[in-house]
Amino acid sequence: MKPLRELIGKDVEVTANGIVYRGVLKDASDRAVSLLTASGWLEIMMSSISRIEGTGTQSFEKRYVDPSFYKNG
Secondary structure: OOOOHHOOEEEEEEOOEEHHHHEEEEEEOOOOEEEOOEEEEEEEHHHHHEEEEEEEOOOOOOOOOOHHHHHOO
């Protein structure tokens, strides 16, 4: 695994509290990391992060979700 500082400016996946966040790592401190995601800026506390990993893919690629996913029942 790469040191965290080497991932700044690169596409990453951050797993925190069971949720995977994808974006460009902009800053990292002993308190939190800052990500630029497709929906805006996120600051994620280090205490909740279980994994940070670089990706080889573009963070802002478009994906399709079938409308039936949102139907109840």
